[in-house]
Amino acid sequence: MNSLTTTIPDIVIGRLPVYLRALNHMLDEGKLTTSSQELGRRLGISSAQIRKDLSTFGEFGKQGTGYHVSYLVDQLRQILKLTNEWRVAIIGAGHLGHALTYYQGFEHRGFIISWIFDTNPQKIGKKINNLLIQPMEELEETLKREKTKMAILAVPAIVAQAVTDRIVEAGVRSILSYAPINLIVPPYVQVRYSDPVIQMQHMTYYLDKE
Amino acid sequence: MNSLTTTIPDIVIGRLPVYLRALNHMLDEGKLTTSSQELGRRLGISSAQIRKDLSTFGEFGKQGTGYHVSYLVDQLRQILKLTNEWRVAIIGAGHLGHALTYYQGFEHRGFIISWIFDTNPQKIGKKINNLLIQPMEELEETLKREKTKMAILAVPAIVAQAVTDRIVEAGVRSILSYAPINLIVPPYVQVRYSDPVIQMQHMTYYLDKE
DNA sequence: CTAGAATCGTGAAAATTTTCACGTATATCT
DNA sequence: AGATATACGTGAAAATTTTCACGATTCTAG
Numbered sequence: 298m299n300s301l302t303t304t305i306p307d308i309v310i311g312r313l314p315v316y317l318r319a320l321n322h323m324l325d326e327g328k329l330t331t332s333s334q335e336l337g338r339r340l341g342i343s344s345a346q347i348r349k350d351l352s353t354f355g356e357f358g359k360q361g362t363g364y365h366v367s368y369l370v371d372q373l374r375q376i377l378k379l380t381n382e383w384r385v386a387i388i389g390a391g392h393l394g395h396a397l398t399y400y401q402g403f404e405h406r407g408f409i410i411s412w413i414f415d416t417n418p419q420k421i422g423k424k425i426n427n428l429l430i431q432p433m434e435e436l437e438e439t440l441k442r443e444k445t446k447m448a449i450l451a452v453p454a455i456v457a458q459a460v461t462d463r464i465v466e467a468g469v470r471s472i473l474s475y476a477p478i479n480l481i482v483p484p485y486v487q488v489r490y491s492d493p494v495i496q497m498q499h500m501t502y503y504l505d506k507e
Numbered sequence: 508m509n510s511l512t513t514t515i516p517d518i519v520i521g522r523l524p525v526y527l528r529a530l531n532h533m534l535d536e537g538k539l540t541t542s543s544q545e546l547g548r549r550l551g552i553s554s555a556q557i558r559k560d561l562s563t564f565g566e567f568g569k570q571g572t573g574y575h576v577s578y579l580v581d582q583l584r585q586i587l588k589l590t591n592e593w594r595v596a597i598i599g600a601g602h603l604g605h606a607l608t609y610y611q612g613f614e615h616r617g618f619i620i621s622w623i624f625d626t627n628p629q630k631i632g633k634k635i636n637n638l639l640i641q642p643m644e645e646l647e648e649t650l651k652r653e654k655t656k657m658a659i660l661a662v663p664a665i666v667a668q669a670v671t672d673r674i675v676e677a678g679v680r681s682i683l684s685y686a687p688i689n690l691i692v693p694p695y696v697q698v699r700y701s702d703p704v705i706q707m708q709h710m711t712y713y714l715d716k717e
Numbered sequence: 718c719t720a721g722a723a724t725c726g727t728g729a730a731a732a733t734t735t736t737c738a739c740g741t742a743t744a745t746c747t
Numbered sequence: 748a749g750a751t752a753t754a755c756g757t758g759a760a761a762a763t764t765t766t767c768a769c770g771a772t773t774c775t776a777g
Contacts, residue, residue, distance in 0.1 A: 516763075516764075518763085518764070519764095553765075553766070555765075555766055555767070555768095556764090556765065556766080559764095559765080559766090569772080569773065569774095570771065570772035570773050570774090571772060571773030571774050571775095572772095572773060572774070
């Protein structure tokens with residue numbers, strides 16, 4: 298354990314949610330304990346890497362036995378600040394915003410989709426999965442009032458930067474963007490991207506052309 | 508240039524689509540040339556990194572001038588094997604499969620969504636964005652006949668591994684999975700994941716809890 | 718035509734990340 | 748109880764990735 302002076306590499310943080318997800322699956326399967334080797338096998342990661350990653354935060358395992366699954370889940374949840382649920386705003390009620398609103402996967406994993414915004418007057422006031430679509434005019438006011446820290450961007454690329462500027466100004470600090478464009482944000486704001494085309498293009502490099 | 512003996516790092520390959528996307532935006536803006544510095548500024552990447560990445564594949568720039576945007580776009584497209592379009596199957600016609608089918612972003616970026624499959628008899632035979640929903644019974648036959656190499660998985664986690672086994676057996680070699688589970692595939696098959704929760708949980712680490 | 722500025726490509730250095738391998742603790746089996 | 752197997756945590760080594768910094772080329776302005 299040495300988190301006193303060193304800052305923990307972002308690449309390590311990035312793996313923790315993957316560990317957490319696999320551990321939760323193990324819990325569902327009724328598994329009480331596991332080892333770095335077993336977890337690594339499931340994830341295609343070396344056991345040494347898992348041990349080293351976890352050891353950054355503390356000593357969670359026991360020699361000869363391995364890790365107690367639910368204890369490790371608890372620890373990871375604390376490290377990732379998932380003990381309370383984060384309220385999330387979805388911006389854009391198009392096909393994707395729609396799909397995200399229906400997505401069950403946020404539940405019990407730290408997030409509640411709490412608002413969805415759109416510009417289209419036809420949509421405003423209607424409900425998606427019991428969530429009322431709000432007009433974009435109320436964006437800043439709502440986000441500020443509710444102290445919303447996280448947003449998911451599901452708007453067209455052409456307006457993505459403008460919307461980003463607005464939500465950042467309104468206090469959002471973490472953005473998951475589905476718009477196929479690189480966003481400019483202040484250093485205290487995090488953005489992660491999810492453009493399926495980027496990932497597909499990464500894979501085509503390794504494919505044989507016919 | 509030294510691609511003769513060395514294999515190119517995957518992390519470099521992964522940045523190429525990002526460069527390509529930004530360069531295409533520049534083209535849209537009517538920009539004819541750019542520099543590693545300008546590109547880096549847009550992407551939040553150092554200019555040295557961009558130069559080094561590109562130099563892995565050839566000498567695409569010119570001292571004093573920089574890069575000719577459309578030439579570089581062409582080169583990147585060739586490197587990433589995007590000169591012809593890849594036909595892609597979407598598995599699962601739920602909310603997400605629906606949204607992906609409507610997504611315009613695949614066009615002109617190397618991909619054509621060509622098939623969508625679902626188990627639900629209510630959906631089979633209906634059309635999404637003019638694409639006919641096929642029954643899962645025809646999955647293997649269609650993929651084999653059409654020599655489909657790429658698929659997007661938009662099915663529930665519980666069936667994701669089984670569906671993966673089927674499409675791999677049918678010849679699919681690259682999978683973009685939206686199911687929140689780690690898939691086991693043979694070494695000659697690539698999988699990339701897109702679970703919004705994983706990305707959100709990565710960001711919460713850096714957020715202040717209130 | 719010349720001086721100065723811009724910018725590439727790259728070998729070397731620095732930084733980061735992963736893997737190795739071993740001491741130590743725990744559990745199991747006979 | 749003792750022997751054997753399991754498996755963590757970790758310092759050191761290895762591998763990978765990023766950054767530095769400079770020679771060389773090209774463009775621009777006077």
